[in-house]
Amino acid sequence: MADPIALIDCNNFYVSCERVFDRRLIGVPVIVLSNNDGCAIARSEEAKALGIKMGDPMFKIRDTVQRHGIRALSSNYTLYGDMSRRVVDAVNEFSPSVEVYSIDETFVDMSGFGGRMLRQAADMRDCVRERTGIPTCVGIAPTKTMAKLANHAAKKNPVFGGICDMTDERVAAFCMNRIAVGEVWGVGRQTQAKLHAQGINTVAQLRDMPFPLARKIGSVVLERTVAELRGVRCMDLQDVEPQRKGTAVTRSAGEPMVTFDQLMQAVTAHATRAAQKLRRHGLVANQLTAFFHTNPHKPERPQHSASRSTDISPPSNNTFALVSSARRCIERGWKGDRGGNGHGYTKAGVILEDLIAEQDAPKQLFEIENPRSAQLMHALDQVNDRFGKKTMVLASEGFKRTWATKADFRSPRYTTRLSDLPVVRV
DNA sequence: TCTGGGGTCCTAGGACCC
């Protein structure tokens, strides 16, 4: 049998983070909203019980929210990112080899624990809980796909007490016979429909389906999933973080952008943020795409979308270079009068691709890069780190920020703003 | 009328994930 892999997954992570800092949220229904307070992206158990679904748009659940007094919070990603790091720090003490898979999930190599494995898993949960206040569940299995499934079982079935060990074949068989195929990692809506059409409804049926049929329905991806459900490892633990291939900054606007200048202000802000992300990771981009579009949820209104790309030569992470590239893209995509072309654009973004490490970037033969431009970017980052985001911005970002995202219910910046720290009175 | 074969690389779009 392959060495066991554990998946430790935080329960209702964003809600749990909020509850750590506001005890009044414990025991009551809570949801956390996406950017622009658009959709519910995290729900407490109480909110799930009231029928709030993942991704439900706020305007559709407003009645339920009000009727049951559900606490709705804007998302506070800085807080969640900080809490996530603390969880990973605790998990790291239990194994030399871990893979941080997402903001709230980490795979853990459990080889070498032998008969103490379950004890270790329990200690790991306790440690995370004590250090961060975040509740978790753990799934253990021979493969990642099975570990995900075990984690699902640990969350849904109280009989497991928060830890499900699928290295025990009886446990694996018990779960696979009962869990719906759509819960499997890698089986989305389309694949699920195709599987149902074949009469495959449970995880056990998926596990037992012939490989050629799996490949026909869902390419090598589904074939791998079937193998992993049989305990054959196709996906290794990735304990070194792979280099990013691309990065994006995209936002819905608080109110529709009507003029070229409004759109350009938003795109300037997005490109500025994208450049900053590159510098933070020591990368430069070879390609930039800028896009914008009207509201696709309103098909009865006239629609327009545009996306334009450009090479960045030499590859760069300089804010001025990326903003001017983005501007050229937007100019090429804009149609009609710059004062307004009859469309209200609700979303825009900047995507950077073909990223390489700064030191690997080819040097230009004839253009000598201005050595002061790197110094200027460094100074810009330092000012904004020290005095807060957007202390210093390009003038083309504007000051009205009519496009800015709404966040009416944001919790305080507990972990990043001294002034927002909770006060204890004794 | 007949019109090679085999390979690589790139891109767009689809599906999925959290």
Add this chain to the structure above:
DNA sequence: TCTGGGGTCCTAGGACCC
């Protein structure tokens, strides 16, 4: 009125090469 954001991987098909 009001519907998130940021990623990955795979495939098919076209361009291009010898």
